[in-house]
Amino acid sequence: xxxxxxxxxxxxxxxxxxxxxxxxxxxxxxxxxxxxxxxxxxxxxxxxxxxxxxxxxxxxxxxxxxxxxxxxxxxxxxxxxxxxxxxxxx
Numbered sequence: 041x042x043x044x045x046x047x048x049x050x051x052x053x054x055x056x057x058x059x060x061x062x063x064x065x066x067x068x069x070x071x072x073x074x075x076x077x078x079x080x081x082x083x084x085x086x087x088x089x090x091x092x093x094x095x096x097x098x099x100x101x102x103x104x105x106x107x108x109x110x111x112x113x114x115x116x117x118x119x120x121x122x123x124x125x126x127x128x129x130x
Contacts, residue, residue: 076117087122093118 041049043065051061075082076092083089097113121129 084122086122087119088119088125091118091120092116 047058047061047065050065051058068109072082072090076090079092080123092115095114095116098111100109100111102109
């Protein structure tokens with residue numbers, strides 16, 4: 041599902057116009073991004089939680105040449121599915 045299809049689904053399920061659904065989705069994405077940039081954790085009960093964790097620097101290997109390369113440390117976004125979401129998917 042791409043963004044346009046998600047907007048259509050939100051509009052249909054919530055009884056909103058597509059423009060309102062797009063604004064709501066964009067607002068959610070902006071708020072989530074801002075909170076994660078600050079290092080906050082976002083929990084949506086029944087759906088899951090988003091958090092930021094630090095990935096340490098490490099040594100990797102270029103698959104074409106076999107030469108070792110250094111991979112820099114960085115922050116990564118993690119998502120852990122909630123129990124309700126997990127049970128509905130399985």
